[in-house]
Amino acid sequence: MYSFDYVKPSSLQDALDAISGGGQPLGGGQTLIPTLKQRLAMPEALVDLTGIAELKGVSMSGDKLSVGGATRHADVAASAEVKAKIPALAALAGQIGDPQVRNRGTIGGSIANNDPAACYPSAVLALGATVRTDKREIAADDYFQGLFTTALEEGEVVVGVDFPVPEKAAYQKFVQPASRFALTGVFVAKFAGGVRVAVTGASQDGVFRWSEAEAALSSNFSADAVPAAPVADGMIGDIHGTPEYRAHLVQVMTKRAVAAAG
Amino acid sequence: MPKVSMTVNGKAVSGEVEGRTLLVEFLRESLRLTGTHVGCDTSQCGACVVHVNGESVKSCTTFAAACEGAEVTTIEGMANADGSLGTIQQAFQDNHGLQCGFCTPGMVMSAADLLKQNPDPSEAEIREWLEGNLCRCTGYHNIVRSIKAAAAANA
CATH class of the missing domain: 1.10.150.120 ([2Fe-2S]-binding domain)
Known part of the structure; x- marks a missing residue:
């Protein structure tokens, strides 16, 4: 790692001051620390957000489930409130990485990074969540903008994510066994107004909504209604799977998610 | 260099660390607690797992400075008080x-x-x-x- 200063403020305002002075926000560091070890980043300072109480925890805010940006995966997985309101979200958080990663990694860190195979972006997009930053609110449909790319501006901090509560939802992940990332993962959410389907791990452009499946499932919410696999063009191809394999997994995991949602 | 203080296996310890000093480096190199191992150094293998405030974490992917004030337990803290195996x-x-x-x-x-x-x-x-x-x-x-x-x- 290149040398940097490390600060761990206890208030959001102190963190924002440190970030505007050139610091980079740090969540649980489960991606950023390995990145630093490879010298792929050279921040002057890291501003650890995990000591800020106002960024942590889960609560109902109106009719939405609000998760603080510095809330760890283990806390979302264990939260009685999340299990009661959106059990699929608790289940997703409980499948990220391994127990030690879940004891450090945060939702804000995950969606700020927007790894194309990360789990959380699929939940945020499928549930039509709102990403709250220190500056504004961003709809999920506008937030994810491609591989490791989001609507966040330099130094903008994810304060929290507000999730609408669906009638039913489920996440199904086909695990890449070495990394525990999603080789392909599908989050399906059924609302009174229709069904949203978000796919992670498959596309070269990162998480995306599978609109054909959404249309079919909105009129008939059953695994048999899931349409044929999407075209393989633009899907990720690597040693773990071809684009065609991932396209097929999109259909299979969507069917499994619908079946799991019940 | 900034100073960090924590409790390791029940003993108060402190030392100077850089921002980039990993918890495992602090444990092994500053405190000479070499029971905690570095295997992959990429947070995959878990040879470096220790407890921070009672929860298991990968000490190769945790900064020492982030553990200011924390209670840390390593494998050296797992034996019984008389030195017999836990x-x-x-x-x-x-x-x-x-x-x-x-x-x-x-x-x-x-x-x-x-x-x-x-x-x-x-x-x-x-x-x-x-x-x-x-x-x-x-x-x-x-x-x-x-x-x-x-x-x-x-x-």
Whole structure:
């Protein structure tokens, strides 16, 4: 790692001051620390957000489930409130990485990074969540903008994510066994107004909504209604799977998610 | 350099660290607690697992400075007060839960966190919990047996 200063403020305002002075926000560091070890980043300072109480925890805010940006995966997985309101979200958080990663990694860190195979972006997009930053609110449909790319501006901090509560939802992940990332993962959410389907791990452009499946499932919410696999063009191809394999997994995991949602 | 203070295995310790100093570096190089191992250094293998405030974390992917004021437990803190092996350690010895022993500190620390949350885990729960701990010798079977035995010994 290149040398940097490390600060761990206890208030959001102190963190924002440190970030505007050139610091980079740090969540649980489960991606950023390995990145630093490879010298792929050279921040002057890291501003650890995990000591800020106002960024942590889960609560109902109106009719939405609000998760603080510095809330760890283990806390979302264990939260009685999340299990009661959106059990699929608790289940997703409980499948990220391994127990030690879940004891450090945060939702804000995950969606700020927007790894194309990360789990959380699929939940945020499928549930039509709102990403709250220190500056504004961003709809999920506008937030994810491609591989490791989001609507966040330099130094903008994810304060929290507000999730609408669906009638039913489920996440199904086909695990890449070495990394525990999603080789392909599908989050399906059924609302009174229709069904949203978000796919992670498959596309070269990162998480995306599978609109054909959404249309079919909105009129008939059953695994048999899931349409044929999407075209393989633009899907990720690597040693773990071809684009065609991932396209097929999109259909299979969507069917499994619908079946799991019940 | 900034100073960091924490409690390690019940003893108050402090030392100077850089921002980039990892917890495992502080434990091994400053405190000379070399029971915690660095295997992959990429947060995959779990040989570096220690407890921070009672929860298992990968000390190769945690900054020392982030543990200011924390209670840290390493494998050196798992023995009984008289120096004899703790329950989980003894169960690993009794069940041949190790061969080369490199992964063992992390396995024991992961197992301790599991048994604290789930005192009587099923074999499937143990295997799922060990996703973040790699062993290249034992094929995991004896490690799983060791953890089952430790759970039974605690009961």
